[in-house]
Amino acid sequence: MCPTHNLRTAWLILAFGCLVASAALARPISQGPRDIIHRGIGPDGVGDLPFPDSTIWMRRAGAQAFIIECANPTQADLSNYSITLRVPAGYEIMDPSGRFDKWGFQINMPEVTRTTEDGRQVVKLAFRGAILPGDMDGDDGYHRYGTLLVLRALPTANGASAADERGVARTAPPPADDGRLEYACLADNWTGPSGSMRVRLLPDLPGAIDKPSMLLCPVDWYLVHFNEAEARALLQTVHDAGFDTLHFSNYHDELLQQAEEGSWLRGFIPTNRERARLADELGFRIIYSLIFDWGKDLVVFDNLPEHQATGSDGNPVDRIPCPEWWVAEGYQRHWETMAREMDLHHADMYMRGNECNTWHRYCFCDRCRRAFGDAKQVPDAEKLTAEAILEQYRDEWLDFRCMQYERVCQRFREGAYQARPGSEFSIYSGLQDPWCKEKYTTDWRYLGNSCDWAVGVIGDYGVTREALGGTPLMGRVGIYHSPTQRYGTQLMDCYLDSGAYGLRAFALSYYDGRILQAAAFLSNFMARFGDILANHTxxxxxxxxxxxxxxxxxxxxxxxxxxxxxxxxxxxxxxxxxxxxxxxxxxxxxxxxxxxxxxxxxxxxxxxxxxxxxxxxxxxx
Ligand SMILES: [Zn+2]
The missing domain is CATH 2.60.40.1180 (Golgi alpha-mannosidase II)
Structure with missing residues (x-):
């Protein structure tokens, strides 16, 4: 990847990476009614969601990230634009200063002033540039104005939380069960919208960390935007809800070494590593993925033409190795990258996304066609053209490519084992389903032999477990599908129906307190009933x-x-x-x-x- 992409392209890549890291298999995101305060997973507007019922639900001593946007419904530029937030008693908006030190650019960071009036925090966001007319989105759906903030329920004296900064004495009143986060927009010669969002405090329900099943949280890109104190508060909130495992993905060190001065990669890669270190310190188990190979056939290799895959047109495929060559002798350099990056991210596990829809595009080299002929008893397969294979042996070829992925993933698994003793290897893809097989080249009858556990979405859990033949399956919930209180049952349903091995709940910045509350309930349930959950019909x-x-x-x-x-x-x-x-x-x-x-x-x-x-x-x- 060229490190000199412009900013927007950078965000496209980030958004894409984020999606492949967790949501590529999801249905489209539905848009609810808009408020200037909402949630999302990236500053490009990926996955923007309202807070259901215009209410922010907070866990005790918990933190919640939110986006606030500038509205300009007029026909003119607005200068000296500010938003003033009055925070309910017992809460604070954390200090966002120092957040972008490591970045080559800023995402509309306003000047922030935090004061206290009548026991309530007042936060003024003064935006530096003029706010152009238009709706709340910029062109191409990008947010042109606005910023990210973290709201935190202050720990009370008798319920001191690890979320509190160490050694800082708090004398704030306990948070009200039902408060209002008020906002007012103002600019030169203009009084903008004002309103409020309800802030509700949930009952105390600590999560259970020490449990047999895994509760897994994929980390989205927002985490790199916050400063360390904010990131710590957000991660601690997730940990307090019983999530024991985090999934990080990052670009690898070669890209950092090649990145030019001022490139966003110079900030993104080290900050993301730093967040993994923080998560390790907080006690999470860490799963690592290279963004590079997630859902793609990209691996680190010598790129020699004789080692590249052969496309259906007979030409070498740029940056993609022949799978037969890679499995037989080409994997070593990728192993080295995996080992170094897993170390840098304190990883206990590696996860590969198997979502390649390229079986009809490559690899039609002599070696692969020979292997195809051997596997599928196709006589003289080496003499067949790619067109002939795809026309006459379409199903056999698709199945063969799925079988190749078993061997590719086996090499990944060995690489993870070599990198970190005791580590595990997992594969994320669609469930066992003809559609998923064609779309992602995934057949769990094969992939089940190449991973310690599987994560699947779209399809039937029972059919998939049968195909996996004993390899554990983890269900996955895309929380943005549920703009209501459904979280309360959704997490439990998915966990039990997928086989009670664990649950992957996507993703960090979507979590309002009720999702975390449901996770905390589930984590206690997992801990309490571990025996029967591990072994039941x-x-x-x-x-x-x-x-x-x-x-x-x-x-x-x-x-x-x-x-x-x-x-x-x-x-x-x-x-x-x-x-x-x-x-x-x-x-x-x-x-x-x-x-x-x-x-x-x-x-x-x-x-x-x-x-x-x-x-x-x-x-x-
Ligand atoms: Zn080949």
């Missing part, structure tokens, strides 16, 4: 509910001496439901989770379920 038909919006999942321990009936209310209304459990006769004991209340009749549970909430009946005999 599902018999959902053993339980009935009398409410359409209430679903019961039945997990049965191996010897059927324990059962777990997980009951979720998939509606926005509070629901009273009766859950009837079959086959529970004498000798069974039942207890509700999380209340701990014993059931008089273990075959029947009367539950009052809050909107989008989960409870469980724990049965033992």
């Amino acid at each position: 599902r018999h959902d038909d053993w339980a009935q509910t009398d409410s359409e919006s209430v679903k019961a999942r039945v997990l049965v321990g191996d010897d059927d001496r324990t059962r777990l009936v997980v009951v979720s209310n998939n509606s926005g209304e509070s629901v009273q439901a009766t859950v009837t459990i079959a086959g529970v006769e004498q000798g069974w004991h039942a207890r509700l989770y999380p209340s701990g209340e014993d059931l008089a009749d273990p075959a029947r549970a009367f539950l009052t379920l809050a909107p989008w909430s989960v409870q469980a009946v724990e049965l033992a005999r």
